[in-house]
Amino acid sequence: MIRLATPHDEAAIRACAIEAYTPYIARMGREPAPMGADYAAQIARGVVYVEEEESLLGFITFYDEGDHILLENVAVTQAVRGRGTGRKLIGLCEAAAQALGKPVRLYTNATMVENLEIYPRLGYTKIDEREENGFHRVYFEKNPA
Template sequence: MMDIRLAHSGDEAAIRACAQAAYVRYVPLIGREPAPMLADYGAQIAGGLVHVAVDGQGALAGFIVYYPEGRHMLLENVAVAPNAAGRGVGKALIAHCERAARQAGLGGVMLYTNAKMVENLSIYPRLGYQEVDRRTEDGFDRVYFLKPF
């Protein structure tokens, strides 16, 4: 049993811990901490941009950050706690974002991932996303994907 809800300030420490645990393995590949490890989660939570997946005991299983940008919902960050990996948490969070985009009348969901996070380059196409761009931003090599509706 998993519930997805809007994050509140009391979730910030668990969200930070989840981001650290989920992304630390990429530091050697990228050569520095990826953007999700440096994000201002307090401001994002205050802005209503973060949703969390909690298990039946109320423990954080993962989170997602998204917001409307132009004609699309920008999925900025999705992370799953390592102890919840393989249970469909990431897929459920992405589906939650897609539902929010449809309800807002947007044309799809845009996301980006680091080019060195190679497993993501195969995961997103399996979820219906198409690669639409590659560019360097803030010193990161990013691959953009779009799932149009």
């Protein structure tokens, strides 16, 4: 079940982010940005959704940026990786964007080569690549259907 995150979910969201992003530290030479995100503030803003059964399986953070919806973060636990949880969460974001008639934009780190392959398969087009806050980011966009 996907639902809006509550303050009670913060610890599980942070643990999921740490589990999902720790493998990238060696490639990047530093912690990926989602590992240091202020999840309490994002939850308070109402921009974090969780997928759960008996426990948290994953989460997504997205919000309206005016001319597009920014999909800022999606992460799943190792236990459900490859089982469609991330795709289901991204589908929630895409449905929200479609309801508003806006494209979804997202970025990933260039060292996260798995993501560079996944997003085009999901219909996203690379639109930019640049250095930001010490990270080499690749931007993608998907227009509403």
